[in-house]
Amino acid sequence: MSPLTTLPALVSALLPLADDPPAPTAGTTQLVLAAVVSIALIVVLIVWVKMHPFFALMLGSGVMAVAANMGFANAFTAFSSGVGSTLGGVGVLIALGAVIGKFLTESGAADEIVDTILSKTPAKRLPWAMAGAAFIIGIPLFFEVGVVLLIPIVMLVAKRAKLPVILMGIPALAGLSALHGLVPPHPGPLIAIDALDANLGLTLALGLVVAIPTVIISGPLLAIPMARWVPIPAPDRIVGQRVDEGGRRPSFWVALSVVLMPVILMLAHTLVVALRVDTTGWGSVLSFIGTPLLALLITSLYAMVVLGLALGRSTSGVASLTGAAFGPVAGILLIVGAGGGFKQTLVDSGVGGVIGDGIIQAGVPVLLAGWLVAVAIRVATGSATVATITASGIMAPLAAGLTDVHLALLVLAIGAGSVFLSHVNDAGFWLVKEYFGMTVGETFKTWSLMECAVSVVGLAGVLALGAALV
Template identity: 55%
Template sequence: MTSAGHAQLGIAVLLGIAVIVLLITKFKLHAFLSLTIGSLALGAFAGAPLDKVITSFTGGLGSTVAGVGVLIALGAILGKMLADSGGADQIVDTILAKATPRSMPWTMVLIASVIGLPLFFEVGIVLLIPVVLMVAKRGNYSLMRIGIPALAGLSVMHGLVPPHPGPLVAIDALGANLGVTLALGVLIAIPTVIIAGPVFSKYAARWVDVPAPDRMIPQRASEELEKRPGFGATLATILLPVVLMLAKALVDIVVDDPDNVVQRAFDVIGNPLIALLAAVIVGIFTLLRPAGFGKDRLSGLVEKGLAPIAGILLIVGAGGGFKQTLIDSGVGQMILEISEDWSIPALLLAWLIAVAIRLATGSATVATVSAAGLVAPLAADMSTTHAALLVLAIGAGSLFFSHVNDAGFWLVKEYFGLNVGQTVKTWSVMETIISVVAGALVLLLSLVI
């Protein structure tokens, strides 16, 4: 698309990203519009014909939405079913009933991680914060001792474990195997969430000792319901897509024969679209029916579940368009050539790029899709496991030091009743710990497998 040299392409990338950062931070423009304008600016700076740039952008947007749009929609529906049926409350109450004061931070990590599997980060926060505040209030616990583990569980799932939008987009962009990425993501997530959650919360509680703010304890969904779904049925519904996707990955490794009938069957049922669709259909009978939802309420629930993700879908799509513009401009090839000259490990390079974009834009999703576009050519010659680790390196980098340009920062600040300094000492440091620990574990795993 362009015959620009490395210097011009490098400047074009910096200027393109600078345009996006400036529009998001200074002019408060929506990330979708910022990414669209930034993509066009990148192509123009690289000296590419504008009609070709438009074709690249729209093509990338279309293929990204085609690849992950339905999955994001199904995940949103499942999350809404979980919230409105009282299923999430059922899991929380059952686990809390068995927890002791000593085990409470670990219990909060467990709850957040399980609930965080099918839910978007923001939805998970809205669901979990009332629980965190009530537990802290009733049990007279330090808010940070309970809150940090819950936030860590949600954040790790958001950055490292599909079917969250960031990992899904990176998997799609890099051509990685979803099942293998999911398995390795869970493997890395466990030690990461322990260090950033229960362990770090001890220090966070000392640095910031604040009570739970009464004004932020809203009514819970299940208080309006006569009945709630059972704990076992709810947990099984949440874990169903994960089990199906992991089973497909396992069969692919063990059988390793594309013509085998068993492998072909698992390739279908373990496909993320089928796995999530199955969970939604099962959820109608395990979550909604027990809660007394009739057919008329089902349609409304789906509609409400889909409404909030319109913005996310557009951002993810525009991120895909930006990625394709980067690739077609020759930036991907430039990164490939430079990485060979510099001898920087591809996984470390991916992590650093994601960190830089995260710090600049404040969005983990924007950081993930942009970094995935930049390092996509590096995945071409990688093994299945190393391509999956490249996805996880990007995901880890995308969580680095959330600060004032991140919506999540303000969400946590307001819900916990903190000031900016206290939010940095707790939430921002926790995010950095997640990023560094997960990034280090990715590099460690790459030496072993």
């Protein structure tokens, strides 16, 4: 069955296999109004009051519970339950991913990957090389870390090659953004996988398939006309330019092995399960070490050895670097946990089922519905994480009973929607603007348009896979 079919036929075929959704705590009109008011409150608190998303999501969850007749005494019961389950399922993976990213950046491994790729690339192929480098290091690195790491390189390459900054920068940003929205272990896809109970390895494999054409179209190809619209040169003073400290770097292949190890382990797990050989000797081993937690744990320990001890760091130095990786992700973990709490409130109130019924009656395809919901929340809040959390909570009742492939595609559709149209309410908008030295208008014509392209092309890829994998 294709996920492009309309939802009435899809849900009628699949829901008998699913658990019964929670009974609504109020009438349809009241639940819809409660959801609208709570989401609007979150938007207002984040965008206009400038409140931290953790508190905005918590308050929005409380308002949702009270407005949906869940009672004052139970206003935060579902929220607390959702926080615990989300952090239990996703929090450890994010923390392990942060450790891997920290060792990649601090050891110079990420720099080694980028420099090696660029050194072997002729000038006319540099935009493609930047996209490829961003794609590779974007697998384990959070988006903001990748931007801070790559932008100085983009500026330096553009200056040496005497090419417009946008011609180099857009491919790099497209690579980072596509991976951020579509490929675990980034927080957004992990949140959606946890909320929809999707298969992580399968989502990773399909996410990479979708991400490749998405990066090509919205990166090197789209950068050509953008460089004509905004032909800014590299500045004389490059903000954040790296200084060679003369320390030892790992080889290119060692650095690449750290990046690819969790991907290979998780894909191996998915393959042995799909081939039903996970009960054999080697199959059971691959199935065990390829689970997300084990794959990232093994990679973290491997990174500590090859990017820490092997480069001359002491055991205490490795421990110190590991501890330093946790601080920057504390805020992400709080937002993710609060988002899980809000999602659980939506589910327990029954509003997800009510909205799902409305989507069914409207005949909107499930993948398109997930994308549209994520787009609406993304444009309103400016947060890809909040968009993913909210859309996953709303779509959860419709996901019950879907096949593993369809669940993975729904995760990717939501992820694609979560990066749509970055504008003035998104911190990433201002980060890119300042690094590139652009005006607000120029940032809209480059970065914002690129984000729209990543989102739309990503959705097209998801729909194409949905049509093919019937």
